[in-house]
Amino acid sequence: MLAFLSLVSCCVLLVTVGGWAAYSFINGKVNRIDLGLSDGGSSGVGVANYLLVGTDSRAGTGGEYGDVEGQRSDTTILAHLDKDGTTTMISFPRDMYVTIPEYTDTNGKRHASTKDKFNAAISSGGPPLLVRTIESLTGMQVDHYISMDLQGFKKITDAIG
Secondary structure, three states, X not given: OHHHHHHHHHHHHHHHHHHHHHHHHHHHOOOXXXXXXXXXXXXXXXXXXXXXXXXXXXXXXXXXXXXXXXXXXXXXXXXXXXXXXXXXXXEOOOOOEEEEOOEXXXXXXXXXXXXXXXXXXXXXXXXXXXXXHHHHHHOOOOOEEEEEOHHHHHHHHHHHO
């Protein structure tokens, strides 16, 4: 009986360590950027808002898709996951005319809020300005930002076939 319990304990330990190692490996492959937006709060207990963005960024492709500077948000979807298990998503048209909040660019120059196409937010101020624009449009806090560029889209389509 003691040998059986020892064997079960070893199996549980191996499965636990193996699961943790697999999770750590996969989690380490995710590129993360700090948008510097979080005030420490969240949308609520059991609630999360995800901003899903598909950009036309060509960074790191060596000109494979042409030489276009910067990035524009071709697809922007806000997904609200509620504590009751429902998910609500809204897509924002890239050419929608919106108020883009004031921001300071990477050179330290301050820009006043302006009316422009929705697409101009990420093009002008990167992901942080896009998130702030979404938050000002919806009144909802964005908890997570997920982005895919052209290279990522190509890898997914190639994997699917």
